[in-house]
Amino acid sequence: DAEITQSPRHKITETGRQVTLACHQTWNHNNMFWYRQDLGHGLRLIHYSYGVQDTNKGEVSDGYSVSRSNTEDLPLTLESAASSQTSVYFCASSRGQTNTGELFFGEGSRLTVL
């Protein structure tokens, strides 16, 4: 079955370190998204991509970057981790060019920055 997987599921790092969260989907979806989930804020969009070589900033993009070199993967990089980036991160994908609009989510990656 097609799916979307995130790794690692849990990570603890130190302030100032670079961290990369992986996201891999096997649906051949054009669109991929990264959200962070924090209590009281719901899910907020960090970055998104509509296809290979395309990336766009979301509402909370500062301190994060993404790259899209193929259809399947959209890794999220924290250039210099900060305690404010302690959160649960969700990757999602959608087919695009459709009116259904449904996003398919990974299981989330919990990141703790000490």
Add this chain to the structure above:
Amino acid sequence: AQTVTQSQPEMSVQEAETVTLSCTYDTSESDYYLFWYKQPPSRQMILVIRQEAYKQQNATENRFSVNFQKAAKSFSLKISDSQLGDAAMYFCAYRSSFGNEKLTFGTGTRLTIIP
């Protein structure tokens, strides 16, 4: 920019009873999509129900139904015959009909089912 508001951080309901979760949104667009997602303790986000704004008929999916009031910009979720497995965080989300499926989420409502 669109905003989605869920004014009930927590709700509880007796098993087998009915509960309604509230959601309001703000937009200047006339065509859009609304969603309810469920997030159980496993953290997996699951689509519960979807409503297209151009449809006047309220969407239903088994025990889940919505009350979509376009003029009031309200989109509530009704869960009938509540079951223990319905315990979760529920998120309301908005998507413009323009652009490629970026969702704006509310802050969520935690639903507890009382046996």
